[in-house]
Amino acid sequence: MSHSPSLPDRPRLNLDPELTGEERVAALAEHLEDVTAVHDELAARLDEARENREELAEEAEQLQEENEALKTSSLYVATIEELTDDGAIVRQHGNNQEVLTDVASALREEIDNGDRVAVNDSFSVQRTLSAETDARAQAMEVEERPTVTYADIGGIDDQVREVREAVEMPLIDPERFDTVGIEPPTGVLLHGPPGTGKTMLAKAVANETDATFIKMAGSELVRKFIGEGARLVRDLFELASEHEPAVIFIDEIDAVAAKRTDSKTSGDAEVQRTMMQLLSEMDGFEERGDVSIIAATNRYDMLDRAILRPGRFDRLIEVPKPDIEGREQIFAIHTRGMNLADDVDFEALAEMAEEFSGAEIESLTTEAGMFAIRDERTEVRMADFEEAFEKVTEDESPGTPIAFN
Ligand SMILES: Nc1ncnc2c1ncn2[C@@H]1O[C@H](COP(=O)(O)OP(=O)(O)OP(=O)(O)O)[C@@H](O)[C@H]1O
Structure with a gap:
């Protein structure tokens, strides 16, 4: 970082005791002018410094984020083979490469031979991993x-x-x-x-x-x-x-x-x-x-x-997508626990839900139930299924399977 130029000198007032009253007033006026000029300059510099500080704070925040991202980006799993005075010998899983690497002193305490650790691209140990049973x-x-x-x-x-x-x-x-x-x-x-x-x-x-x-x-x-x-x-x-x-x-x-x-x-x-x-x-x-x-x-x-x-x-x-009869059966299965109105027609639903998978039919029935709830009804009607169908197919061209999950 470059240093700012030095601050302006503080104006000094040297009043000659010999000066007449008028001359003193003139000297003081001149001094006031100098002080004001320095004040203005300092104020301007302060503004500039503030601006600078904001910019730096922003930059620092960005760097911090990048740093976090780097820390959280993919790490490799390795095993500590041996802890030596020169660092740790780790063996990377997958390619079995052995490397001598540094371990931060804070981590060193926690690590033992045989432990599993996460290493970054340059093999430096980032953290220890939980026991194998956890994975x-x-x-x-x-x-x-x-x-x-x-x-x-x-x-x-x-x-x-x-x-x-x-x-x-x-x-x-x-x-x-x-x-x-x-x-x-x-x-x-x-x-x-x-x-x-x-x-x-x-x-x-x-x-x-x-x-x-x-x-x-x-x-x-x-x-x-x-x-x-x-x-x-x-x-x-x-x-x-x-x-x-x-x-x-x-x-x-x-x-x-x-x-x-x-x-x-x-x-x-x-x-x-x-x-x-x-x-x-x-x-x-x-x-x-x-x-x-x-x-x-x-x-x-x-x-x-x-x-x-x-x-x-x-x-x-x-295991293919269900045909029309299959869809009818799946509608029946997924509405088993629902309070259905008499007008709900599984055959018509199966026809409507062409190309639907079982999972999509399940989502459709849940969505229909939501429409009934929104309407403060306890019974799910055919119209709810129709609305649900429109909703789930809204962004899709006809016949395209809908991605749920
Ligand atoms: N044939 C079916 N009959 C009844 N329900 C079904 C059927 N197929 C899917 N479902 C519903 O969809 C949900 C998801 O299905 P499941 O996980 O078995 O699909 P999958 O074929 O394993 O899917 P993926 O390939 O996405 O893992 C099920 O829990 C079930 O509620």
């Missing part, structure tokens, strides 16, 4: 026994039957497969547009077989738990075998099992490793007992065919 708990959603039943799923009866055959039957009646002389499927892959009931299907299977439902989202492995994908996949299968019988549900499997050519990200190698771990878990699956694996994707076209080989996800079930 595991965060990455996996465990439901002891989901409450969803097959009766809650509408319009995909064939898919329900296929899932039951592929998942339930090997558990309940394994001899049937032996007698016929075929291997039961290892994993089931549900594919189809978003919101069509894939997760519900997996939960209903868990409910029906009294199994624990363990869900992991492929996209989170890639975005949130960078560097830990492979380990978390291993943990996922371990957790399932601790909770037998269990249903493992891997949502958005395309995130970890996309065709190699498709991936442009730098996390490519890491994603590959996660997929390899998944494949090896599935290949070693036979000894695993009562654990079923179901995966789901909206991007079947993107999948690496390696995961579809026999002994892996060898049972493919397409």
Whole structure:
């Protein structure tokens, strides 16, 4: 920062005792003029300084924000291999690179060999990470026994039957497969547009077989738990075998099992490793007992065919958007608990909601209920559904599926 020029000298008044009265007045007047001039200049400088100060404060605030953003931008997960006098040797997850790096003295106290830490682009340790079990708990959603039943799923009866055959039957009646002389499927892959009931299907299977439902989202492995994908996949299968019988549900499997050519990200190698771990878990699956694996994707076209080989996800079930009868059933399911007026016509609703997925139909029914509440009615009428339909399709061209969630 440059220094401001020095302040003007303070005018001095030297009154010669010899001066006449008139001369004294003139000298004082002159002095007053000097003082006023200096005052004006100082006032101007003060204004300038104030302005400067405001500008600097603004700049400081901006820098602070940038600094925060830098601090919160992506960090990499690493493990402290060894604390030495020269700093810490950390090994970055994912690429196994070892680096010698600095640790701020404030953090040093908290860190021990073997701890997991977050490092920035230049490997400097930013903070310690919670224990491994936390990542595991965060990455996996465990439901002891989901409450969803097959009766809650509408319009995909064939898919329900296929899932039951592929998942339930090997558990309940394994001899049937032996007698016929075929291997039961290892994993089931549900594919189809978003919101069509894939997760519900997996939960209903868990409910029906009294199994624990363990869900992991492929996209989170890639975005949130960078560097830990492979380990978390291993943990996922371990957790399932601790909770037998269990249903493992891997949502958005395309995130970890996309065709190699498709991936442009730098996390490519890491994603590959996660997929390899998944494949090896599935290949070693036979000894695993009562654990079923179901995966789901909206991007079947993107999948690496390696995961579809026999002994892996060898049972493919397409879960499409419901047809008109399916939509009618789904409207009936989602209005079961609603106080409906007599004029509500499911057939007409199903016709109106062309191209809607199950999830979209669910949102539409909730929206219709909101219109009744706004109108201070306890009964939901056909007109509420019509208004709800207009609302949810407002910004969409006709026939385009609406993105909910
Ligand atoms: N076939 C259906 N019958 C009844 N409700 C459905 C159906 N499909 C979807 N829903 C409703 O939509 C919600 C979301 O569905 P679900 O999570 O099972 O979809 P998904 O196919 O797994 O979607 P995504 O691909 O977005 O994960 C469900 O909780 C349910 O209320």
